Amino acid sequence: MDIAASRPLAGDPAYRQRLRDWLAAELPRSWRADDVSYAPPSFEQRRDYEARLHAAGLAGMAWPKAYGGHGLTLREHLVVNQEIGRLAMPESVNSIGKELVGPILLAVGSEAQKRRHLPAILEMREIWCQGFSEPEAGSDLAGIKTRAVHDGTVWRVSGQKIWTSGAFRAQRCLLLARTGPAEDRHKSLSLFALPMDAPGITVNQMRQINDSREFCEVFFDEVPVAEADMIGGVNEGWMAAIGVLEIERATNRMYRSWRFENELKHLVAACRADARLAMLLEDGHYRQRLGASLSDIEVLKHHVQDAVDSLADGGKIAARGSLMKLHWSEAHQRFVALAVEMLGKAPADAGPAVRRAQQRFQHLYLSARAETIYAGTSQIQLGIIADRILKLSKSR
């Protein structure tokens, strides 16, 4: 059943109820991180589940139907994200494809690229990774050294990328490479849809602080890339993509507010499940911090609503996405630190509900350290706000 097939949608309570019904029926309890029976699904299970999410009308909401999307608006995208966020479901294994590659292709990709890649992303036939950062170019992307040289037939890519999540299982890499003089900085960068099964690619997985091995370093040795796999023109793709990325910073993983709220409710429920932890819920100090976390979530929700309203009304987000990114990443770190602190006071013989919460929040605490680093560090976001919103002088 495609829930998105009937209209009207976003303002219709029946639409939301259909989404809820589908999720209640199709998301196994054991996949929910707030359930005592939690057993994380395998990659293949997550991939197949995401394909079914799309088929049911819960992914690709605002992408055109011609490219596999549902042809709806950001308002339906918001409703779906609210419902997804309320459940502690597994994170997408193709968020790069859906939230980065898709919007870039829609904006600057060729017709053939759109028709080839967009349906494949939504149907989970193509998992993408992001090849932007390099050992010497993290925040300063204009300093990348990976180079693509045209040999008269194809582009040849040589260099190294790092912190490339999921590269070991990706079919494609959204690759940023230098195609002109290094001194031209941003103006000599091009984007490619690089096939990860091409010859000359070496992928090494790296152990992260949360014990995951999603991070990879990827080496490219004269890797051939067809001309048709360049996204946008030579030295043009990146500049065009920047505008898309601004919007994405505000709209990707829009479910965060509601997932954050799910985590907050989970913490409270876990505390209620244990007499000693329940006392913390009566403690003024912890109540103040819980109230502050809820306040942070409310602010985040209003940022999201503002972004959706602006875009739906034809406005622009510009650098305001940095406000949202900075707020949620820092607020979430504060909250998960609180959760770990509270749950750390549980007795050693705490029951399964508390142990599940301890496991979830310990993992979230460590994982959240990345949230103020990826997609532009907090320092980069502050710089963007100073430059682009406040337009503060830089000159001598």
Place this chain on the structure above:
Amino acid sequence: MSSVTTEIPDDFVASAQRAVEACTDLSAADTARRLAEDGLLGVMAGDDVGGLGLPMPFALPVAGAGAGGLCAFPLTETLLAARALQDGHPVAAQAIVEGREIATIAWAGTVDDRILGPVAWAEGLRWLLALADDGTVRLLDLAATAHTVAPAISLEVDRQMVVVTLADPATDAPALDAEAAAALRDGAVLLRAAELLTGATVCFEQARTHVETRRQFGRPLAAFQVIRHDLARYTLWLEGLRRTLDGAARRAGTPAGALAARAAFATAADHVPTIIEGTIQLNGAMGFTWDLDLHRHLRRARAAGDVLDLTGARDWLAAGLIDGTLPLDPAETAALDTRQAECA
């Protein structure tokens, strides 16, 4: 960054600011008359009592103008009292709207305790709304109620802050039942957040101008990354507050509005003093003088936490979260927004 809310036309905001500026150095009685002539005191009160009957979003820039202009008059309390009294006490409400009589509200203490305050005061004030232990609100006619007034110990210098001691517990019938009292408090939380936002915005813009024009080490202060990041962080806080305040005002009078109002107030009370303290720092030694008004805004912001309890706002949020009584289901909020859009 100049408006307290994006919901209201700029000319309405500007006229509220002009009206408040025109009251500088006027007595409380003259201020009341002047603001009444401009229609500001009855912005939310119904036309039966001479008000404009406008929804809550229109009150935000009025309260903000009072704070931004460092107005001595208890403007926020007047706006709320006029609306709260319009049904049960229309004669008093009309007198307040017309600026003939002055009202205020005591947010701390109860009539049963007899000690109320700190209270934002004004000379010649007649009406005092005060809480009772049973959650209702009593209306005290100070002309007929035995009481004493003493200065409160407060950082505030522009507004007169006092402690009112009643000779006897008030025994007359409540002016507002518990539900109406809760609505009064919801409105106060929202308008106080608007005051805080405006005060911080005034200081922020002053500091922004300063760092763009003040040169040290051969370049503007704004060119130094540490200063750019300070201002960027203040912008993060101000814009988050502004958006939450907008949402709270749009949903005023509903459970979702009460939730957003508490979040806005908690955010404001957390960050606004820090922002203003930061703007004093950015102004260097001049920030530490009476030549700049920054400290006056800081005093008012700090006093706001005394007048309306910050920890109470956070605890209200925590209690609702723990009890499961907050309207956190997005379906509820969506239904509310749909109804409001249809009404509009």
